[in-house]
Amino acid sequence: MSIIQPRTLQGFRDFLPDVMMARESIMERARTVFRSFGFAPIDTPALEYLEILTGKGGEETDRQLYRFEDHGGRKVGLRFDLTVPLARFAAQHIGQLGTPFKRYHLGTVWRGERAQRGRYREFMQCDFDTIGTTSLVADIEIVQVIHDLLLAIGIERFRVHINNRKVLNGLLERFELSDRTGPVLRALDKLPKIGREAVEQELCEAAGLSSEQAERVLTLAEIHGSNESILEQLEPLVAGSQRGEAGLDELRRTVEACAAAGVGTDRLQIDVSIARGLDYYTGTVYETFLTDLPTIGSICSGGRYDDLASLYTKQQLPGVGASLGLDRLLAALDELKLLEKAHTPADLMVAYFDKTRLHDYLRIAAELRRGGLAVECYPEPKKLGQQLKYADRKGFPYVLIAGDREFAENVCQLKHLASGRSETLSLENRAEAVIRFVRERAVS
RNA sequence: GUGGCUGUAGCUCAGUCGGCUAGAGCGCCAGAUUGUGGCUCUGGAGGCCGGGGGUUCGAGUCCCCUCAGCCACCCCA
Numbered sequence A: 001m002s003i004i005q006p007r008t009l010q011g012f013r014d015f016l017p018d019v020m021m022a023r024e025s026i027m028e029r030a031r032t033v034f035r036s037f038g039f040a041p042i043d044t045p046a047l048e049y050l051e052i053l054t055g056k057g058g059e060e061t062d063r064q065l066y067r068f069e070d071h072g073g074r075k076v077g078l079r080f081d082l083t084v085p086l087a088r089f090a091a092q093h094i095g096q097l098g099t100p101f102k103r104y105h106l107g108t109v110w111r112g113e114r115a116q117r118g119r120y121r122e123f124m125q126c127d128f129d130t131i132g133t134t135s136l137v138a139d140i141e142i143v144q145v146i147h148d149l150l151l152a153i154g155i156e157r158f159r160v161h162i163n164n165r166k167v168l169n170g171l172l173e174r175f176e177l178s179d180r181t182g183p184v185l186r187a188l189d190k191l192p193k194i195g196r197e198a199v200e201q202e203l204c205e206a207a208g209l210s211s212e213q214a215e216r217v218l219t220l221a222e223i224h225g226s227n228e229s230i231l232e233q234l235e236p237l238v239a240g241s242q243r244g245e246a247g248l249d250e251l252r253r254t255v256e257a258c259a260a261a262g263v264g265t266d267r268l269q270i271d272v273s274i275a276r277g278l279d280y281y282t283g284t285v286y287e288t289f290l291t292d293l294p295t296i297g298s299i300c301s302g303g304r305y306d307d308l309a310s311l312y313t314k315q316q317l318p319g320v321g322a323s324l325g326l327d328r329l330l331a332a333l334d335e336l337k338l339l340e341k342a343h344t345p346a347d348l349m350v351a352y353f354d355k356t357r358l359h360d361y362l363r364i365a366a367e368l369r370r371g372g373l374a375v376e377c378y379p380e381p382k383k384l385g386q387q388l389k390y391a392d393r394k395g396f397p398y399v400l401i402a403g404d405r406e407f408a409e410n411v412c413q414l415k416h417l418a419s420g421r422s423e424t425l426s427l428e429n430r431a432e433a434v435i436r437f438v439r440e441r442a443v444s
Numbered sequence B: 001g002u003g004g005c006u007g008u009a010g011c012u013c014a015g016u017c018g019g020c021u022a023g024a025g026c027g028c029c030a031g032a033u034u035g036u037g038g039c040u041c042u043g044g045a046g047g048c049c050g051g052g053g054g055u056u057c058g059a060g061u062c063c064c065c066u067c068a069g070c071c072a073c074c075c076c077a
Helices: A017-036 A050-054 A059-064 A083-097 A136-153 A165-174 A178-189 A196-205 A211-221 A227-238 A242-260 A326-335 A358-370 A384-394 A404-409 A428-441
Strands: A047-049 A067-069 A075-078 A101-110 A122-131 A158-164 A268-270 A284-290 A300-305 A319-325 A348-350 A375-377 A398-401 A411-416 A422-426
Touching: A017 A101, A017 A122, A017 A136, A017 A326, A047 A050, A047 A083, A050 A075, A050 A083, A083 A101, A083 A122, A122 A136, A122 A326, A136 A158, A136 A242, A136 A284, A136 A300, A136 A319, A158 A165, A158 A242, A165 A178, A165 A211, A165 A227, A165 A242, A178 A196, A178 A211, A196 A211, A211 A227, A227 A242, A227 A268, A242 A268, A242 A284, A319 A326, A348 A358, A348 A384, A358 A375, A358 A428, A384 A398, A404 A411, A411 A428, A422 A428
Parallel strands: A158 A268, A348 A375, A348 A398
Antiparallel strands: A047 A075, A067 A075, A101 A122, A122 A319, A158 A284, A284 A300, A300 A319, A398 A411, A411 A422
16 A cells, blocks of 8 residues: 655645744734733634635735635635634624724634745734724824734844825825825835836836826835934925825824834834735834844734725724734744744653652652643653653753652752752642742743 | 746755765764763664656666745735
């Protein structure tokens, strides 16, 4: 009988314990931060009716959609982001939930595009959105969440780039080119990649601007400098456009409020060149870059939308939110060698030292677990040296060793592998001395 | 979805012009007088050379197909 070659599909991956533990650690930290702002968890199905998913988004997302017929002949698709499911969810449940509604959602999404570094066909997004309010406070809070989130994950060197779509839309309005925002934004998004001339060409050819208009748009998109300086430079460009002025005002208020809320000025940058590809954003937009690896792309992006769920309900639901790309972030951290790769989640290993003492070891391990420690018992009475070697490789901080000598006095040795030092600790009172010792020295 | 580059041990890679039984380092397993790991020494396991087909007396090496990874486009987390 021939063996089936074990393999995974392009863009789909296995996760080994070392990576998976880093992944779960980030998820836990993300949840903690989301909750600290009052966002509540939700979940939705991976599979949706195709008509739900194909409504918005446009051709590109349609092409990337995994779609098929289910066993009952229904046309269905795998979700490609968490925003469309949120829209459907909100249309169905907002009556019970009330507004403003703040939710977070960690979920796997699927896109049938070509995989690359930091881009996969199956990946996890960590979304957080506030819907049902137009207040700029919600926009400001998104920046705070991104800020706290990255710090909680242990990333110090990052920068949140923000922009406001109304600024550019105001300018286009004056040119009577409001219907071209999509192509214009898509062209501008490429500015750092393909350069000014190529973008100008695309603006004229794909978006139909005159070269004079393209020049104006490019001047706008090329503004850079400190936040104050950008705000100053934008003023004359949007003057006369109500929408543009409103966008500028929102940018200014966001920057000021974030500073007041403790987001360092070096971590929030107005960047008029960012646009976000998705057409449904109408106000603030966000992208987040790692200072040490900007080429991996934005690891946390989002924006404000006027009407999230217009396809599914007549009730207008404005909102603002963003999404942490967990797998892209993980790829970046791996590349930057910032991933702590432990191979075990346990605090302590109990050595199977004396083969007649199995019951004692099992009892001690159970007592330690009841005290809140994660404990693994070595399964074979091998030589102690080998057990220590195993514990060291797996990354256990401590090994508990007890033989006749220790049991005679009802104590154990607790060996700290990194330093090689051993402590003698009492096993009385359900080993509480050991529990306290390990807990006090646990690194968060 | 389009185009380019790459694929040899768990990992990083060498392998000449097509020619002996496919190699190295690291890692892994075992041992070096039966209560203490990391260093050292000795030994060992582990490869259908990504998969399939073709050319040839002979293919890891050349050609075609396919799968996967990376890069660019597109798009985006």
